[in-house]
Amino acid sequence: xxxxxxxxxxxxxxxxxQRQKFTRFPVHVGxxxxxxxxxxxxxxxxxxxxxxxxxxGGWVVEDLSSENGSYSGLRQRFTLKQIHNDDRVRIGxxxxxxxxxxxxxxxxxxxxxxxxxxxxxLGNVWIMLALLALNVxxxxxxxxxxxxxxxxxxxxxxxxxTLLLGTLLWASIWALLARxxxxxxxxxxxxxxxxxxxxxxxxxxxxxxxxxxxAHDSAPALIVSSLVWLAVMAIMAYLHLKLATALSRRKLxxxxxxxxxxxxxxxxxxxxxxxxxxxxxxxxxNDLQLLPLSVLKVQPAGTFFDDLSDVRDSALQKGKDPD
Amino acid sequence: xxxxxYTFVLHGLRTHLNTLLALFxxxxxxxxxxxxxxxxxxxxxxxxxxQYKDAVVQIRIMDKRSNNRTALGTGFAVDDAGHVISxxxxxxxxxxxxxxxxxxxxRANGSVVPLAISGFDVVHDLSLLKLATPLGTxxxxxxxxxxxxxxxxSFGIPLDLDFTIVRGLYNGLLPKSLREQIHxxxxxxxxxSGGPTMTEAGRVIGINVATSGNDVGFLVPARYAVALLQQRxxxxxxxxxxxxxxxxxxxxxxQNALATRLLAAPLTTDTLDHYRTPRDWSDFFRCWSNExxxxxxxxxxxxxxxxxxxxxxxxxxxxxxxVHYSRSYVQGKGLSDLQFAHLYGSQLGVGPRVPxxxxxxxxxxxxxxxxxxxxxxxxxxxxxxxxxxxxLPGLFDAVIMSATLDQTQSGLINRLxxxxxxxxxxxxxxxxxLGAVTWSNH
Numbered sequence: 001x002x003x004x005x006x007x008x009x010x011x012x013x014x015x016x017x018q019r020q021k022f023t024r025f026p027v028h029v030g031x032x033x034x035x036x037x038x039x040x041x042x043x044x045x046x047x048x049x050x051x052x053x054x055x056x057g058g059w060v061v062e063d064l065s066s067e068n069g070s071y072s073g074l075r076q077r078f079t080l081k082q083i084h085n086d087d088r089v090r091i092g093x094x095x096x097x098x099x100x101x102x103x104x105x106x107x108x109x110x111x112x113x114x115x116x117x118x119x120x121x122l123g124n125v126w127i128m129l130a131l132l133a134l135n136v137x138x139x140x141x142x143x144x145x146x147x148x149x150x151x152x153x154x155x156x157x158x159x160x161x162t163l164l165l166g167t168l169l170w171a172s173i174w175a176l177l178a179r180x181x182x183x184x185x186x187x188x189x190x191x192x193x194x195x196x197x198x199x200x201x202x203x204x205x206x207x208x209x210x211x212x213x214x215a216h217d218s219a220p221a222l223i224v225s226s227l228v229w230l231a232v233m234a235i236m237a238y239l240h241l242k243l244a245t246a247l248s249r250r251k252l253x254x255x256x257x258x259x260x261x262x263x264x265x266x267x268x269x270x271x272x273x274x275x276x277x278x279x280x281x282x283x284x285x286n287d288l289q290l291l292p293l294s295v296l297k298v299q300p301a302g303t304f305f306d307d308l309s310d311v312r313d314s315a316l317q318k319g320k321d322p323d
Numbered sequence: 324x325x326x327x328x329y330t331f332v333l334h335g336l337r338t339h340l341n342t343l344l345a346l347f348x349x350x351x352x353x354x355x356x357x358x359x360x361x362x363x364x365x366x367x368x369x370x371x372x373x374q375y376k377d378a379v380v381q382i383r384i385m386d387k388r389s390n391n392r393t394a395l396g397t398g399f400a401v402d403d404a405g406h407v408i409s410x411x412x413x414x415x416x417x418x419x420x421x422x423x424x425x426x427x428x429x430r431a432n433g434s435v436v437p438l439a440i441s442g443f444d445v446v447h448d449l450s451l452l453k454l455a456t457p458l459g460t461x462x463x464x465x466x467x468x469x470x471x472x473x474x475x476x477s478f479g480i481p482l483d484l485d486f487t488i489v490r491g492l493y494n495g496l497l498p499k500s501l502r503e504q505i506h507x508x509x510x511x512x513x514x515x516s517g518g519p520t521m522t523e524a525g526r527v528i529g530i531n532v533a534t535s536g537n538d539v540g541f542l543v544p545a546r547y548a549v550a551l552l553q554q555r556x557x558x559x560x561x562x563x564x565x566x567x568x569x570x571x572x573x574x575x576x577x578q579n580a581l582a583t584r585l586l587a588a589p590l591t592t593d594t595l596d597h598y599r600t601p602r603d604w605s606d607f608f609r610c611w612s613n614e615x616x617x618x619x620x621x622x623x624x625x626x627x628x629x630x631x632x633x634x635x636x637x638x639x640x641x642x643x644x645x646v647h648y649s650r651s652y653v654q655g656k657g658l659s660d661l662q663f664a665h666l667y668g669s670q671l672g673v674g675p676r677v678p679x680x681x682x683x684x685x686x687x688x689x690x691x692x693x694x695x696x697x698x699x700x701x702x703x704x705x706x707x708x709x710x711x712x713x714x715l716p717g718l719f720d721a722v723i724m725s726a727t728l729d730q731t732q733s734g735l736i737n738r739l740x741x742x743x744x745x746x747x748x749x750x751x752x753x754x755x756x757l758g759a760v761t762w763s764n765h
Contacts, residue, residue, distance in 0.1 A: 144662075145659065145661035145662050145664075145665055146662070146665050147662065148617050148618065148621055148622060148655075148658060148662060148665075148666045149617070149618045149619045149621055150619050150621065275687075278681070278682030278687065279687050279688075280677050280688075281674070281687075281688070282674050282677075282688050282690055282706070282708045282722055283687070283688060283689070283690050283708075284690035284692050284706050284708060285692060286668050286669070286671045286672035287668050288664055288667045288668040288671060288704065288726055288728070288734070297694065298694045298695060298696050298702065299693060299694070299695050299696075300695065300696060300698070301695040301696060301697045301698070301703065301705065301757070301758065302698070302754075302758075303695075304693050304695050304705050304707070305707075305750050305753060305754040308691055308707055308709075308746075308750060309746075310691065311689050311690065311691045311707055311708070311709050312709055312719070312746045314689035314709075315686060315688070315689040315709040315710050315711045315719060316686075316711050317686075317689075318686035318687045318688075318689055318710070318711065319685065319686030319710065319711025319712065319713050320686070320713075
């Protein structure tokens with residue numbers, strides 16, 4: 001009993017373009033129509049090579065004096081060669097992948113996994129469109145609230161257009177990466193992800209302001225929102241990389257963890273720098289969004305001045321000798 | 324050559340929100356250089372000059388390492404023991420860095436005599452120096468009253484030119500000023516700082532201190548020099564620590580006196596739509612108003628700034644003793660509530676002008692904010708910020724602010740800035756100032 005041969009023709013990205021199973025030998029490979037495997041590549045000869053079962057398993061490939069030759073590895077030209085399971089042979093611009101029935105396959109992807117579900121959700125065209133509209137709409141509206149002149153439709157159009165193009169560009173770059181590295185078509189997923197990222201930054205900003213209101217102080221609000229921001233960044237980075245690359249979960253964690261550590265280090269360094277830099281600025285939260293005051297802690301005005309010794313002590317601390 | 328042009332706190336005629344120090348008469352302390360006008364000597368002036376010029380000296384501040392001059396001023400002998408009066412700002416380098424600078428006097432005949440510091444009055448910008456060898460002649464200080472229009476003679480070495488006499492007129496004490504000064508109508512110029520201004524009889528009634536140009540000059544009344552001479556220490560002050568201790572004592576006493584004065588003075592209010600807000604506090608504040616319109620007139624900002632117009636000079640870029648307060652009434656016209664909230668917050672964030680100081684002088688600000696309700700129910704955001712003076716223990720610069728929160732299309736911001744006050748006084752004055760922001764119909 002001769003072992004069946006499965007020949008895979010790979011495209012330029014390594015993706016299987018054509019797959020054929022052979023049980024009768026010799027197998028003729030070439031460009032003309034008398035071959036068993038017809039290869040549509042101008043650099044391949046009409047009758048290029050033949051394949052026979054090997055004496056000790058595997059197969060023996062013989063080049064039929066083709067013009068451009070047959071190669072194993074990158075540049076090893078051969079006329080007769082013993083080939084094993086999962087080896088590759090290049091003829092012209094075409095890669096031939098040799099598979100036997102025992103060749104290993106990747107484990108089945110579980111359809112109830114979180115990533116699968118997230119990917120399905122984000123790839124849904126309606127969800128993608130809704131997120132994109134929300135992103136462009138909310139961010140355009142948000143930037144309009146910071147303008148104190150009459151808002152013209154043309155200004156709004158420019159802002160919205162920039163956001164739309166930016167999101168699409170972002171998604172295209174990642175989708176291209178995913179296509180190259182992971183052979184997946186995930187443009188919609190990345191449009192959704194990019195929109196989510198922009199929305200997250202808007203929501204985080206609003207969150208920080210609300211927190212600053214509640215804490216009466218920008219410093220703790222900044223710390224808490226920085227932590228939330230780092231967490232959101234980590235999740236976003238994970239989803240972006242997981243979709244685009246074939247990196248293992250462990251490698252992804254290491255990569256994102258390293259990124260977060262570097263970012264935290266940067267934040268700590270910049271806060272250290274601020275603390276040791278002379279400034280005439282008043283470090284207070286000047287945000288005056290008019291929330292209903294009932295949700296906030298409001299104290300009688302008279303008691304505010306009863307004890308401000310914490311400000312005095314903090315000022316004294318900052319006033320210690322600079323060296 | 325050191326050019327000490329220094330702007331006094333005579334704040335803007337047209338005030339600007341974030342730069343209180345604007346266009347109002349800017350005075351120049353007199354130990355630098357600027358353009359000078361020649362004064363034609365009149366018939367009796369040569370006699371006055373001949374008689375008193377020997378009691379006047381040029382004061383030079385020398386850098387010890389390069390043995391070169393870094394500042395120039397004038398001084399005059401007030402007794403036979405060798406005591407000389409000048410300005411604090413003339414010798415301030417020696418006070419802050421006695422290890423790097425020294426003072427010396429140059430007599431009219433060109434001879435040089437070393438000087439030591441016997442004392443100073445930093446609040447009134449006076450210093451008391453001691454000559455290593457007395458001049459042999461001196462002038463008499465006279466704190467007595469004079470009639471407006473009395474002819475006076477001012478001595479000094481303007482622009483390092485030569486010993487000079489300037490004829491001018493006495494125009495009384497400045498009314499409505501926080502720290503007393505005499506208004507002298509005469510051309511006093513940079514380099515004449517610390518020089519005597521006297522009557523024809525040679526009685527010194529004031530010490531040259533500042534000018535705002537065009538013959539508008541300012542003198543420190545002689546009675547502060549008399550007091551300084553009486554309180555002098557027996558031994559000269561040599562160490563930086565002694566100097567700082569003396570300065571701190573004087574500044575702490577001064578801000579206590581100022582706070583007492585402000586706490587006792589009634590703080591009047593006026594009405595802005597439905598708010599009552601501080602207006603006049605004490606007669607030494609001068610106030611200016613301005614109205615700004617935003618782009619396309621979608622908001623207006625009505626501001627008022629009141630300043631005490633008097634600083635205490637510590638170094639060229641370090642001042643204290645400042646008090647000023649301001650308000651901004653911001654109204655949106657057809658802005659959305661969120662747009663107004665952003666506008667209002669950004670106006671609050673601009674903050675007032677804080678006293679000049681460098682990193683060596685003060686630390687960074689620390690702040691506390693809170694949402695409060697006045698007794699009448701008006702909701703506000705309160706902000707209280709302090710920074711400590713590094714070398715003057717017990718003194719802080721304070722910025723105290725409030726912003727009303729009851730309207731969605733208008734808001735009133737009030738700000739009080741106190742330079743060089745104690746924590747207790749900052750709290751007391753802040754409580755009084757912000758307590759005056761209320762609803763008008765209550």
